[in-house]
Amino acid sequence: MSDVAVAGGGLIGLSTAWRAAQRGLSVTVVDDSPGTGASAAAAGMLAPVTEAGYREEALLRLGLASVERWPAFAADVERAGGTPVGLRTAGTLVVGFDEDDVRELTALHAYQRELGLDAERLTPREARRREPSLTPRVRGGLLVAGDHSVDGRALHAALLRAAQDAGVRLVRDRVTALRVDGGRAVGLETADGGTVAAGTVVLALGAHSGALPGMPPLPVRPVKGQILRLAGAGDLLEGTVRAVVRGRQVYLVPYAGDRLIVGATTEDRGFDPTVTAGGVHDLLHDAIDVVPGISELELVETLARWRPGTPDNAPLLGPGPLPGLVLATGHHRNGVLLTPVTAEVTAELLATGVLPEVAVPFTADRFGR
Numbered sequence: 339m340s341d342v343a344v345a346g347g348g349l350i351g352l353s354t355a356w357r358a359a360q361r362g363l364s365v366t367v368v369d370d371s372p373g374t375g376a377s378a379a380a381a382g383m384l385a386p387v388t389e390a391g392y393r394e395e396a397l398l399r400l401g402l403a404s405v406e407r408w409p410a411f412a413a414d415v416e417r418a419g420g421t422p423v424g425l426r427t428a429g430t431l432v433v434g435f436d437e438d439d440v441r442e443l444t445a446l447h448a449y450q451r452e453l454g455l456d457a458e459r460l461t462p463r464e465a466r467r468r469e470p471s472l473t474p475r476v477r478g479g480l481l482v483a484g485d486h487s488v489d490g491r492a493l494h495a496a497l498l499r500a501a502q503d504a505g506v507r508l509v510r511d512r513v514t515a516l517r518v519d520g521g522r523a524v525g526l527e528t529a530d531g532g533t534v535a536a537g538t539v540v541l542a543l544g545a546h547s548g549a550l551p552g553m554p555p556l557p558v559r560p561v562k563g564q565i566l567r568l569a570g571a572g573d574l575l576e577g578t579v580r581a582v583v584r585g586r587q588v589y590l591v592p593y594a595g596d597r598l599i600v601g602a603t604t605e606d607r608g609f610d611p612t613v614t615a616g617g618v619h620d621l622l623h624d625a626i627d628v629v630p631g632i633s634e635l636e637l638v639e640t641l642a643r644w645r646p647g648t649p650d651n652a653p654l655l656g657p658g659p660l661p662g663l664v665l666a667t668g669h670h671r672n673g674v675l676l677t678p679v680t681a682e683v684t685a686e687l688l689a690t691g692v693l694p695e696v697a698v699p700f701t702a703d704r705f706g707r
């Protein structure tokens with residue numbers, strides 16, 4: 339029997355398992371294909387400021403707490419995992435193309451300043467000086483120096499190694515149910531008919547966390563995202579570029595030498611895994627509008643995965659609806675960003691029974707019983 343069984347070996351489950359093992363707990367992770375969920379699709383933006391929606395201040399604060407932890411976290415994972423995670427600290431540039439966009443950038447900048455956030459308005463010339471490959475049609479920009487990015491897949495690989503070296507046991511099997519005894523979570527049932535018994539169970543199944551047999555349902559739903567990977571980008575972009583083109587959001591994230599990620603659609607289509615012609619068309623069309631040189635690049639991968647969405651776009655952390663069950667899920671658009679803080683607060687709860695203050699606004703009881 340383990341102290342802790344973690345259901346799901348994506349970025350959230352693995353990082354939590356690793357941190358818990360570092361606290362001296364025995365930990366088992368159960369996942370039939372670790373790292374193939376949303377974590378495989380993520381663009382890797384660590385973007386609390388440019389992702390923040392109006393009236394999402396609590397989530398913004400959690401994101402800021404996490405982005406602050408990122409440099410030390412990345413160094414720690416790289417040391418323990420033995421491979422780089424591709425943290426880029428070049429910042430994020432948001433650009434606008436017409437008067438409406440520029441008005442929106444001005445409003446966004448005012449809101450960010452009101453919250454005391456670090457963001458700088460740029461003229462079109464300043465925006466293009468920073469990113470010379472931008473279309474000359476750019477009318478204005480907003481530079482958020484503290485919004486970074488990381489290579490999500492490299493991070494997952496390093497975390498897997500770090501966790502296993504720290505003693506985390508990986509069971510490659512599908513979780514079929516939560517095992518409950520006397521009203522308390524006591525382990526996980528698996529597809530091979532076995533049980534992983536544990537003192538505490540951590541639910542980290544990403545978009546699949548909403549309905550696990552044996553557990554009361556949780557407000558987590560799949561939010562589909564299609565995303566593209568291109569090769570041959572060289573130094574086309576210095577940092578992340580975001581824009582709204584014909585009302586659609588697009589972002590371009592350079593990573594791993596000559597690679598570039600173009601993302602992403604946002605669709606409520608359940609667990610639909612298809613990459614559609616329209617999705618790829620819209621992403622490429624919008625990306626080429628922003629950086630025309632993208633049309634020369636090689637399209638090397640298209641992928642659709644599901645963000646673990648919640649009603650308020652914020653994660654579910656802390657005690658679950660049953661004794662013995664802890665939640666680390668519902669990270670929606672920000673799971674990579676929130677990996678360090680989630681792992682830290684969840685490991686603290688597992689080791690001491692106390693949920694750190696920063697996570698308290700994100701317990702599941704905010705949605706009622």
Ligand SMILES: Cc1cc2nc3c(=O)[nH]c(=O)nc-3n(C[C@H](O)[C@H](O)[C@H](O)COP(=O)(O)OP(=O)(O)OC[C@H]3O[C@@H](n4cnc5c(N)ncnc54)[C@H](O)[C@@H]3O)c2cc1C
Nearest residue numbers: 346348350375376377381382383513544563672673674675
């Ligand atoms: C297109 C796209 C772009 C994104 N871009 C960003 C970004 O730039 N920045 C950012 O911060 N976030 C981004 N996200 C969000 C981020 O990817 C997620 O919030 C994060 O990966 C969630 O991690 P997770 O470990 O909770 O879930 P997942 O990575 O989905 O991991 C869940 C794991 O559970 C396993 N699993 C599921 N069901 C079972 C079962 N029954 N039994 C056993 N195992 C099971 C899966 O195999 C998987 O490994 C993006 C998401 C998408 C889809």
